[in-house]
Amino acid sequence: MEQAPRDPERQLQPAPLEPLGCPDAGLGAAVGKEAAGAGEEDSGVDTMTHNNFWLKKIEISVSEAEKRTGRNAMNMQETYTAYLIETRSVEHTDGQSVLTDSLWRRYSEFELLRNYLLVYYPHIVVPPLPEKRAEFVWHKLSADNMDPDFVERRRIGLENFLLRIASHPILCRDKIFYLFLTQEGNWKETVNETGFQLKADSRLKALNATFRVKNPDKRFTDLKHYSDELQSVISHLLRVRARVADRLYGVYKVHGNYGRVEWSAIEKEMGDGLQSAGHHMDVYASSIDDILEDEEHYADQLKEYLFYAEALRAVCRKHELMQYDLEMAAQDLASKKQQCEELATGTVRTFSLKGMTTKLFGQETPEQREARIKVLEEQINEGEQQLKSKNLEGREFVKNAWADIERFKEQKNRDLKEALISYAVMQISMCKKGIQVWTNAKECFSKM
């Protein structure tokens, strides 16, 4: 398995890609910090001047979403959403940005890109895509893919996906990624020409390996458990959060009913106070819409890491597969060596068909035996070479994968802390609004 691109053509392009500030402060800040070393004028200056090469920065944004109709593979009409991806190169010296590329992509193309990256970078925790269908919804949001709020959040999610790749030290160099941003037509064909689907490990093979592997690296086993549990706990969290949001919505909205009671007709003195307090209750009731919309961004941040858990598991699976492969190869080699030894010494310790037939039908000639030994010796040689290279590959994989996992851990801790902070800030803002409204209402009551 390779960590650097095999194909020299994919040895990439001059400019490293730097993320644009994300509309969502939580994500943007994290992503920004990740690449801060790459292009930040203040911090990276010294290392920057070493490579004038990297003077140009590139900014990526998914700026628009548009409904389209077209024909699908079965020649039936379908409606889908297309997203506009704009790439700008920023001159280091003057900070001016120039639009270099702009093209439209649909969700399925993003999926294709990701699947390709999964195959060619199995040791990397590949950033996940935003969800295909809206899940963990509470009653207000529709689960409809065409819903404008959903589309908007997906647009942000796709942008985030691209920024994550762009700020990844290894993935950002990939040519197919570069072409995704720059080559509108024929990109799909280009990807498919790499033949990545064929190189993909079969699910069955992977499953088999997971069950049968004897000595996986303990760190990966632990990581797998962690990612399982992370997935479970975040799912649970998102489900309950959705229910909490639903209930909170109910509480706020019911307060709006107070405002609908007409008092001024019958109450001379209390009427004004009651009516104006009622107005404040209306303000209270309508404030929940924005509050919950903001909370959706928090939920999206959690969802990203929910999906990241799957990416972590994929790396672990790859390790298990390689390890299993290695174990099988070693086992195979061992058995061949044993066979060889038995033939040479004439003792039969293990069962072999040849041995049985020999017993039944008579001994083979010394020449035949010699031939067989020769074949086996060749196979053993080959096997030993293969084992050596597999071992090497395995160790390289573990080393590189673990490096990326460490990088991922730091990113995760940073991002989630940011997310929690922004969540707390949202709650604080909600409390302050509540205090304001009730203080206003109280004042109305005091004037009664």
Place this chain on the structure above:
Amino acid sequence: MPHPLAGSSSEEAVGGDSTPSPDLLMARSFGDKDLILPNGGTPAGTSSPASSSSLLNRLQLDDDIDGETRDLFVIVDDPKKHVCTMETYITYRITTKSTRVEFDLPEYSVRRRYQDFDWLRSKLEESQPTHLIPPLPEKFVVKGVVDRFSEEFVETRRKALDKFLKRITDHPVLSFNEHFNVFLTAKDLNAYKKQGIALLTRMGESVKHVTGGYKLRTRPLEFAAIGDYLDTFALKLGTIDRIAQRIIKEEIEYLVELREYGPVYSTWSALEGELAEPLEGVSACIGNCSTALEELTDDMTEDFLPVLREYILYSDSMKSVLKKRDQVQAEYEAKLEAVALRKEDRPKVPADVEKCQDRMECFNADLKADMERWQNNKRQDFRQLLMGMADKNIQYYEKCLMAWESIIPLLQEKQEANGFQLVFIPWWSL
């Protein structure tokens, strides 16, 4: 200093006691209170003693709000459970302090149970039919599975009973009622109850005998207006009550979800290293908010809803007093009509018709005065109630605000520490 009007008792005594002279009465300043009786009745000075009560009413109206002239204080507290062979019940301690002549001692402390209050109320209704008697909290608890002996229920009831007695205390006529006095002072109330002493006031006596057979032609405008007002008011209160109940229900359901939500962060925290503390912090924070919410819903249930219900009951009892008034008027009109048909009595109005007229006019006066007092008290009560509700909500949000603000530093803490290390790692050297 004894109240200038304290010397004269309520309607029961006729003569003997010192009835303040008209001069003394006139000398008091009444502010805007006018002395003309409604419906063109005769002014206080020359009317029969039966209407002196209504005068007392009007004169004393403004004094109630001024605490300094109060000479009667009643408090309901210290609920205690009594377990007997036949039943278990709660009694409340009633403490009375007064400088009034009607009270032999300056201070009393007795124990009463709900049925004693109930007895008092019916006695008051009987003996003071022209006045609005404050409502009692509901006798039976229909809704839900409420424990009659739970702390919350007992406390809610105690507050309502206290309110009940305070309202009577504040009433210029009802507070002088003999039954009320006995309720506050008697060691053995049951013995007194058994005596069946009907200390009916003259007014009570007369109204009691009003036969219900008369049909009222037209309700005078002002009473019709009061009736309509009460109907609408009760309706709107009912709506508010329903809205409040719904809010509490939604809040409780929200609370249930919150109680599940917080702990999930704890579960997550157990999986993590660096994130463990922040996640645990968020979990604790949500827990604090849950507790604050529980306190809010408890307060609303115990303090807000019962008072609303009380006012609905109040409106209902007022409507029945209004009906009684209608009866009195109907009787008067019927008798008057009968007289008009009998030509021989023409120039002189017979005594019993005059009595009817008096009765009606007094009833009208009492009712109007009580209505005005009720409106005033209602405004104050609602002001207090609603401001209290707003306060509770403000306190809830303040508690939550504090909780969330306090974890921000916890969340940000290591952020700064790590941030510097990461920024300087050039990505291409990995």
